[in-house]
Amino acid sequence: MDKFISHTGTAVPLRRSNVDTDQIIPAVYLKRVTKSGFEDGLFAAWRNDPEFVLNQQQYKDATILVAGADFGTGSSREHAVWALQNYGFKAVISSRFADIFRGNSLKGGLLTVILPQNVVEKIWSAIEADPATPVTVDLEAKNVRLGSDIYPFELDDYTRWRLMEGLDDIGLTLKNIDDVTAYESKRPSYKPKTLPARS
Amino acid sequence: MSKTLAEKIWADHVVRSAEGEPDLVYIDLHLIHEVTSAQAFDGLRLAGRTVRRPDLTIATEDHNTPTQNIDQPIADPVSRLQVDTLRKNAAEFGVRIHSLGDAEQGIVHVVGPQLGITQPGMTIVCGDSHTSTHGAFGALAFGIGTSEVEHVLATQTLPLVRPKTMAINVDGVLPEGVTAKDVILAIIAKIGTGGGQGYVIEYRGSTIHGLSMEGRMTICNMSIEAGARAGLIAPDETTFEYVKSKPHAPQGKDWDAAVAYWKTLHTDEGAKFDSEVFIKAEELAPFVTWGTNPGQGLPLNASVPNPADIADVEERGAAERALTYMGLEAGVPLKSIKVDTIFLGSCTNGRIEDLRAAADIVKGKKKADSVRMLVVPGSARVRLQAEQEGLDKVFIDFGAEWRNAGCSMCLGMNPDQLAVGERSASTSNRNFEGRQGKGGRTHLVSPLVAAATAIRGTLSSPADL
Numbered sequence: 001m002d003k004f005i006s007h008t009g010t011a012v013p014l015r016r017s018n019v020d021t022d023q024i025i026p027a028v029y030l031k032r033v034t035k036s037g038f039e040d041g042l043f044a045a046w047r048n049d050p051e052f053v054l055n056q057q058q059y060k061d062a063t064i065l066v067a068g069a070d071f072g073t074g075s076s077r078e079h080a081v082w083a084l085q086n087y088g089f090k091a092v093i094s095s096r097f098a099d100i101f102r103g104n105s106l107k108g109g110l111l112t113v114i115l116p117q118n119v120v121e122k123i124w125s126a127i128e129a130d131p132a133t134p135v136t137v138d139l140e141a142k143n144v145r146l147g148s149d150i151y152p153f154e155l156d157d158y159t160r161w162r163l164m165e166g167l168d169d170i171g172l173t174l175k176n177i178d179d180v181t182a183y184e185s186k187r188p189s190y191k192p193k194t195l196p197a198r199s
Numbered sequence: 200m201s202k203t204l205a206e207k208i209w210a211d212h213v214v215r216s217a218e219g220e221p222d223l224v225y226i227d228l229h230l231i232h233e234v235t236s237a238q239a240f241d242g243l244r245l246a247g248r249t250v251r252r253p254d255l256t257i258a259t260e261d262h263n264t265p266t267q268n269i270d271q272p273i274a275d276p277v278s279r280l281q282v283d284t285l286r287k288n289a290a291e292f293g294v295r296i297h298s299l300g301d302a303e304q305g306i307v308h309v310v311g312p313q314l315g316i317t318q319p320g321m322t323i324v325c326g327d328s329h330t331s332t333h334g335a336f337g338a339l340a341f342g343i344g345t346s347e348v349e350h351v352l353a354t355q356t357l358p359l360v361r362p363k364t365m366a367i368n369v370d371g372v373l374p375e376g377v378t379a380k381d382v383i384l385a386i387i388a389k390i391g392t393g394g395g396q397g398y399v400i401e402y403r404g405s406t407i408h409g410l411s412m413e414g415r416m417t418i419c420n421m422s423i424e425a426g427a428r429a430g431l432i433a434p435d436e437t438t439f440e441y442v443k444s445k446p447h448a449p450q451g452k453d454w455d456a457a458v459a460y461w462k463t464l465h466t467d468e469g470a471k472f473d474s475e476v477f478i479k480a481e482e483l484a485p486f487v488t489w490g491t492n493p494g495q496g497l498p499l500n501a502s503v504p505n506p507a508d509i510a511d512v513e514e515r516g517a518a519e520r521a522l523t524y525m526g527l528e529a530g531v532p533l534k535s536i537k538v539d540t541i542f543l544g545s546c547t548n549g550r551i552e553d554l555r556a557a558a559d560i561v562k563g564k565k566k567a568d569s570v571r572m573l574v575v576p577g578s579a580r581v582r583l584q585a586e587q588e589g590l591d592k593v594f595i596d597f598g599a600e601w602r603n604a605g606c607s608m609c610l611g612m613n614p615d616q617l618a619v620g621e622r623s624a625s626t627s628n629r630n631f632e633g634r635q636g637k638g639g640r641t642h643l644v645s646p647l648v649a650a651a652t653a654i655r656g657t658l659s660s661p662a663d664l
Contacts, residue, residue: 016520017513017516017517018392018393018492018517020492020629020631022610022629022631022632022633022634023631023632023633026633026637027262027610027611027612027634028611028612028637030234030262030612031234031263031275031277031278031280031281031612032277033237033238033241033280033281033284034237034238034241035238045632045633045637068513069393069513070392070393070396070426073392073393073426073492074328074423074629074631075327075328075610075629076235076326076327076328076342076343076344077234077235077344078235078238078326078344078345078346079345081344096393096396098393098396098426099362099396099397099426099427099428100328100341100342100343100344100423100428103343103344103347104344104345104346104347107344107346107347108344108346156219156360157219158219158220158221169346169350169358170246170248170349170350170353170354172358173223173350173353173354173356173358174353174354176214176215176223177354179214179215179223180214180223180225180251180354180355180356183214183225184225184355187225188456188457188460189453189456190449190453190454190456190457190460191227191318191321192227192228192315192316192318192321192447192449193254193255193447194228194253194254194255194256194257194295194316194447195253195254195295197295198314198446198447199302199303199314199446
């Protein structure tokens with residue numbers, strides 16, 4: 001996983017709330033067995049519309065998505081995170097994210113930034129007025145900057161540290177695997193096992 | 200200190216806890232299917248890791264499998280690749296798998312409970328958001344992403360931040376024709392699709408405990424549609440009775456020890472929830488969604504709402520877009536809406552009681568000429584049971600298609616899809632744009648409403664027959 005310390009790029013306004021993961025990547029695109037190549041399915045239904053914001057020339061190179069509230073609801077598919085990353089997004093800003101999507105994004109190194117809805121509206125206005133406006137998402141300083149405006153955001157210290165170090169969760173857990181073994185030695189015998197199979 | 204049910208289960212599974220870090224939580228059961236596991240197994244292989252506990256892991260094929268001609272190779276090459284990949288991964292890593300054609304194959308959330316590997320007090324995860332279904336047994340069960348699937352395969356744990364707790368109390372007697380599905384649709388309409396975000400919901404009250412295990416599963420299944428990653432119900436005699444007859448139920452002394460533990464699994468007197476909601480069963484009615492998120496629902500007797508009446512700007516915009524997508528006009532009675540397809544199935548309503556309830560309505564009748572109806576049992580076992588009871592004949596005589604088990608049209612990953620503009624009354628869980636097929640229009644309903652709608656061709660409840 002790449003380290004995320006700070007990212008500066010242009011941003012695209014997605015003025016929709018409740019964008020569920022079926023919209024981010026429809027189920028028919030989920031059939032790959034790799035983690036790459038999902039960019040063609042990103043917002044597939046909407047991208048048929050030439051007016052859709054991602055199809056507009058001025059937002060073609062955007063690396064930050066600024067979305068309405070409740071982004072990423074619905075299905076747990078991590079393909080939604082991969083599709084956004086494969087397309088080139090480094091960060092998504094919204095006033096509220098669905099829990100599973102947020103967990104997936106922060107595990108995978110796609111920074112999801114929570115800012116109040118009125119700030120999201122201000123950013124929308126700014127990047128619509130000038131799509132070339134550079135936007136900085138600074139994880140080290142925990143703020144989003146555009147022009148002279150600085151908007152602080154919250155992220156727990158542990159997740160921030162893990163993202164800034166680019167650390168793999170599994171590696172971190174394996175360091176404490178003795179605790180897992182100790183826990184297992186005390187598990188009650190009535191807990192079900194799938195093997196040997198009974199039916 | 201008094202604890203809620205969710206807090207008790209959490210506390211019993213914390214492997215490691217450190218200041219400023221998420222808790223490391225032990226996972227009792229990991230369910231796997233073909234769509235969200237391939238990249239996880241590949242990750243293990245690349246890192247030279249193994250599956251820590253194959254004996255706490257089980258796989259089945261459900262999301263993209265066909266429901267017809269299942270004795271032949273899967274026609275869609277990409278679906279076939281995913282299924283073949285799962286089979287190879289299961290063989291390589293020693294994971295039990297129930298493949299297409301096997302009596303235990305089916306939707307992962309139907310298979311777990313029917314095998315009896317879903318039990319009270321467990322932590323259960325799966326790369327599928329409807330894992331919340333298993334909460335019906337008083338288990339803490341939730342959907343995870345593929346990175347987390349890999350994490351559980353490698354370590355049998357997950358680093359997790361403890362969620363807040365919400366109580367949803369439903370008390371009283373449900374009116375005739377009102378089912379668990381209507382209860383959960385009404386709850387989602389009340390608290391909104393984001394209302395449960397960050398929470399584990401505990402469903403409580405006399406109405407909830409009056410439901411069968413299958414009804415409870417329907418309720419917990421759609422917790423995610425209210426934004427909650429998990430929803431659960433304290434186990435009681437109904438739960439114990441259900442588990443007892445299942446293949447993987449604890450035996451002998453283990454059964455006694457298990458029940459003794461399970462009886463401690465309830466929210467203590469005086470325990471505090473972070474949020475609480477109250478609903479009166481008597482006020483509920485058969486429910487149907489009119490829009491493109493599961494919170495956009497109303498009693499079947501109502502009319503399509505007018506977005507102009509919605510005060511919140513965001514919600515109004517969402518309602519306007521939804522009506523355009525759904526091809527509906529404000530003010531039109533919901534019962535006048537004609538549908539093209541009836542889908543009876545899914546992890547929400549694809550169990551034997553759902554099939555029985557619908558069969559009871561359609562028995563001896565003929566479907567409306569203008570509709571097609573797909574009946575897709577939640578598992579091969581449910582299908583067999585239904586056939587033993589003659590339900591397959593009831594549905595076939597009615598004019599419905601009797602299919603094999605799987606997720607099917609709930610998410611349209613297999614050939615069972617809506618065409619552009621086609622309208623369904625569906626017992627599934629999501630009415631998102633394009634969910635059941637590109638351009639398809641979904642109304643979420645109970646099995647009873649689905650059956651009555653199939654007879655009349657317009658959204659209907661059994662009372663309208």
